[in-house]
């Protein structure tokens with residue numbers, strides 16, 4: 113394995129970066145008290161999600177489950193409700209299972225070794241390193257998209273693409289984390305690297321004149337900083353069209369649990385069927401037949417609301433809301449009446465709340 117080296121002594125690199133961090137770091141709620149539970153929660157929420165989106169979710173979640181024990185004792189549906197709108201719901205399920213595993217297998221004490229951390233549900237190399245280095249000062253590296261981008265540019269790593277898991281880079285970061293941990297600075301160093309990628313060495317138009325590494329950055333010297341890292345190969349987008357039955361009664365909507373094997377498992381949504389046709393071909397009669405055939409749902413459909421688009425990872429959904437009433441006195445088993453987004457709602461993905469809002473702008477329930 114090729115060994116990466118910094119263009120300046122490690123001591124200078126760490127000193128410049130840490131000075132910058134002390135002056136410019138953001139006052140984020142999870143930085144106020146660096147405990148393993150709050151660091152884990154923040155790191156899990158921040159995966160694929162921006163800081164400004166995460167902050168209110170983080171605060172609400174911690175208010176409802178202030179300790180790991182509270183989360184371990186929680187109800188999964190309630191956890192998913194608090195997570196509604198943040199996406200990637202397996203993160204919430206894994207976080208709750210991790211809390212239960214810590215309660216059951218570690219006597220409620222957060223693991224202190226990498227080997228134990230990595231065995232927790234949903235915890236990978238990055239998250240284990242982040243929690244143990246930030247909360248406990250352990251000599252462990254972290255490598256996320258921000259840090260990969262900083263080093264791709266700083267070291268002018270021409271062959272590194274955005275999604276690469278680069279062993280030489282992990283090795284360099286391990287050496288840096290050991291150096292910093294010996295000086296009790298690894299928590300700040302790892303956070304400083306993330307912060308630099310988030311605030312200065314940003315994906316587009318890095319602010320090199322404000323960067324503490326400006327003087328030694330190889331990418332900047334070569335004028336290629338904006339071309340690195342190479343873009344990652346994108347997964348092909350899958351387009352899916354569905355019709356959803358919007359049936360409202362006494363201010364509550366008829367909702368179904370999402371089937372086990374599909375995306376957003378465990379959440380609740382409007383009864384949904386796959387359609388191939390474009391909107392203009394979706395007639396109430398055709399949809400009434402299809403809902404009855406596929407879900408045993410007898411409906412009178414009065415019309416369609418404008419389609420709602422929603423993206424879940426690589427899936428681009430087009431949802432055609434079909435507004436109707438039930439022909440039967442009671443809904444088929446497994447369906448419930450609920451108020452999506454209401455105080456005591458079942459957990460729903462954000463497109464359900466969006467369609468409910470759209471409906472209420474036009475109709476009385």
Ligand code: SF4
Nearest residue numbers: 265313320323329337
């Ligand atoms: S000098 Fe510019 S390209 Fe280099 S690390 Fe700093 S912000 Fe990134």
